[in-house]
Amino acid sequence: MHLLYAFLVLLSLSDGSDPHCPGRCSCDSVQSVQCYRLTEVPSGLPSTTKKLYISHSKIQHLQLSNFTRMLALEDFILLASGTESVENDTFKTLSTLKTLELWKNKLRRVPRALPANLEVLKLNDNSIYVLHGSDFEGLTKLKTLELKNNLISAVSPSMLSSLASLQSLMLDGNTIESVAGPLALPHLKHMSMENNKLRIIPANLFTSLQSLQFLSFSGNFLTKIPVTLPKSLLSLKIERNQLKVVRFRDMKHLENLSHLYLSENSLSSIEGAQLLANLTTLELSQNQLQALPLRLPARLQKLDISNNLIQRVTAQDFQDLRDLKHLFLDNNIVSLFEAGALQRCSQLSNLALEQNLLLSIPLRLPGTLARLDLKGNAIQDIAERELKDLKQLQVLNLRNNKISALDLKALEGLPRLRHLYLDGNPWNCTCSLLRAREVLKAKGTDVRGGQCAAPAERQGESWMSSKKIMRQCEPHLRLTEKSKETKKKSKPEEHPSFRINMDDDYYDYEID
Ligand SMILES: *[C@@H]1O[C@H](CO)[C@@H](O)[C@H](O)[C@H]1NC(C)=O
Ligand SMILES: *[C@@H]1O[C@H](CO)[C@@H](O)[C@H](O)[C@H]1NC(C)=O
Numbered sequence: 001m002h003l004l005y006a007f008l009v010l011l012s013l014s015d016g017s018d019p020h021c022p023g024r025c026s027c028d029s030v031q032s033v034q035c036y037r038l039t040e041v042p043s044g045l046p047s048t049t050k051k052l053y054i055s056h057s058k059i060q061h062l063q064l065s066n067f068t069r070m071l072a073l074e075d076f077i078l079l080a081s082g083t084e085s086v087e088n089d090t091f092k093t094l095s096t097l098k099t100l101e102l103w104k105n106k107l108r109r110v111p112r113a114l115p116a117n118l119e120v121l122k123l124n125d126n127s128i129y130v131l132h133g134s135d136f137e138g139l140t141k142l143k144t145l146e147l148k149n150n151l152i153s154a155v156s157p158s159m160l161s162s163l164a165s166l167q168s169l170m171l172d173g174n175t176i177e178s179v180a181g182p183l184a185l186p187h188l189k190h191m192s193m194e195n196n197k198l199r200i201i202p203a204n205l206f207t208s209l210q211s212l213q214f215l216s217f218s219g220n221f222l223t224k225i226p227v228t229l230p231k232s233l234l235s236l237k238i239e240r241n242q243l244k245v246v247r248f249r250d251m252k253h254l255e256n257l258s259h260l261y262l263s264e265n266s267l268s269s270i271e272g273a274q275l276l277a278n279l280t281t282l283e284l285s286q287n288q289l290q291a292l293p294l295r296l297p298a299r300l301q302k303l304d305i306s307n308n309l310i311q312r313v314t315a316q317d318f319q320d321l322r323d324l325k326h327l328f329l330d331n332n333i334v335s336l337f338e339a340g341a342l343q344r345c346s347q348l349s350n351l352a353l354e355q356n357l358l359l360s361i362p363l364r365l366p367g368t369l370a371r372l373d374l375k376g377n378a379i380q381d382i383a384e385r386e387l388k389d390l391k392q393l394q395v396l397n398l399r400n401n402k403i404s405a406l407d408l409k410a411l412e413g414l415p416r417l418r419h420l421y422l423d424g425n426p427w428n429c430t431c432s433l434l435r436a437r438e439v440l441k442a443k444g445t446d447v448r449g450g451q452c453a454a455p456a457e458r459q460g461e462s463w464m465s466s467k468k469i470m471r472q473c474e475p476h477l478r479l480t481e482k483s484k485e486t487k488k489k490s491k492p493e494e495h496p497s498f499r500i501n502m503d504d505d506y507y508d509y510e511i512d
């Protein structure tokens with residue numbers, strides 16, 4: 001069925017054999033036409049066409065006469081076609097038009113006299129450098145306005161005053177240096193001005209944005225979080241700015257705020273975050289925090305405080321965080337991790353502690369952990385008591401530590417272990433390490449073993465797959481097998497050779 005369809009599309013693309021479908025276009029049954037590599041807007045389209053999609057064409061100029069017969073057109077999308085200008089009133093008479101997208105062209109201004117029924121206007125990736133109030137006149141039904149990656153340098157209320165129904169305003173990637181308030185957009189839910197040049201947000205910007213839920217100013221030069229944010233906010237992003245302090249007192253009216261993103265700023269301390277009682281996600285990566293925040297919101301589910309200067313993790317830091325699921329503390333300088341520090345976090349499934357200064361695996365970690373990353377620390381051994389409670393553990397990363405031997409009992413106590421990363425450690429490839437290899441193999445764990453550092457004659461051998469060590473240790477392995485009558489015998493050579501696992505240790509933090 002799909003093949004047949006693809007064949008038909010190809011046929012119509014190549015020679016326009018469908019008499020109603022213009023050349024270089026494909027037409028499907030729901031009055032939708034898609035065209036590529038055109039030099040003009042197709043003229044012979046059926047007047048019932050609802051959707052016209054043109055991309056990768058050369059159409060410098062659009063004019064009224066190109067659309068006169070499109071009486072039913074609802075969506076017009078013109079992508080990457082080098083369009084520089086649009087004649088006045090070109091779209092004015094298209095009373096059925098709901099969506100107009102002119103992405104990746106060379107427009108220097110918003111097309112004039114847009115039709116009143118328009119709901120979606122996307123002009124991303126053009127060279128529009130200024131907005132006028134008249135650009136959007138009469139667009140009282142417009143819900144979505146996207147002007148990402150243009151050259152707009154200022155935004156003021158008069159430009160947007162007609163847009164009474166606007167729900168989403170995307171102005172990312174411009175050169176906006178100033179915004180003036182109040183923006184009177186009573187239905188606006190999403191507003192994004194990422195990657196602009198804002199230094200200051202005027203206090204009155206939000207006074208008439210009483211529905212705003214998602215706000216992003218990431219990638220600007222802000223030194224302060226605006227104090228007048230609307231209390232309807234659910235998510236606030238101010239990453240990659242120049243924040244030095246966050247005054248949570250000024251934010252405590254944001255009672256529904258659940259997501260706060262403050263990574264890549266210059267924060268050296270966080271105090272009062274508990275005032276945001278409904279916060280579930282807090283991201284503070286790449287700041288200069290030297291200690292964990294004193295009191296954190298009790299409903300927190302995800303805390304990312306990686307890439308800071310944290311030295312200690314204590315039970316006091318986490319005593320209230322019973323809902324915490326994901327904790328990222330990687331790339332800090334943690335050398336002290338109090339035993340049982342996370343015992344109260346009875347939902348914790350993900351703990352990232354890689355690239356710290358730990359000398360051993362923290363004791364009494366919560367038994368709910370599914371993933372534990374300890375890569376790049378200075379851990380010297382794996383003890384049974386450190387891992388014995390981790391019955392849910394699926395991924396354990398101990399790459400690049402200082403471990404030379406494996407305690408078999410420690411690994412036998414991890415019933416759900418699927419991935420184990422052990423490479424980059426100075427393995428002492430004794431025959432007892434080879435026994436550990438057999439146990440892991442029997443469990444079906446996917447292991448990255450790495451290379452032997454000792455004894456001298458085995459240096460550089462890969463201990464999970466080396467036939468040489470296997471041969472040398474064979475008598476030892478047999479011996480133990482004979483002594484344990486309950487275990488079934490298996491000659492190592494009979495096993496299929498080990499698969500070389502090409503995965504990296506990248507994994508999503510949401511695992512089942
Ligand atoms: C628009 O229509 C005019 C004639 O009405 C034609 O000359 C021109 O090529 C058309 N332009 C495009 C881009 O289709
Ligand atoms: C297009 O419209 C603008 C204002 O609506 C006007 O200033 C301009 O002269 C018009 N251009 C043409 C070619 O009619």
Ligand SMILES: *[C@@H]1O[C@H](CO)[C@@H](O)[C@H](O)[C@H]1NC(C)=O
Binds near residue numbers: 231232233255256
């Ligand atoms: C917070 O969320 C609740 C439930 O969705 C809603 O009823 C309430 O109006 C919201 N509060 C504010 C200030 O928006």
Ligand SMILES: *[C@@H]1O[C@H](CO)[C@@H](O)[C@H](O)[C@H]1NC(C)=O
Binds near residue numbers: 255277278
């Ligand atoms: C948390 O949000 C709920 C609605 O989602 C709201 O009713 C409640 O007041 C908020 N809690 C606090 C402490 O602000």
Ligand SMILES: *[C@@H]1O[C@H](CO)[C@@H](O)[C@H](O)[C@H]1NC(C)=O
Binds near residue numbers: 428430
């Ligand atoms: C490797 O283990 C053997 C046996 O336990 C021990 O004698 C030897 O010193 C160890 N080598 C290194 C480099 O630790």
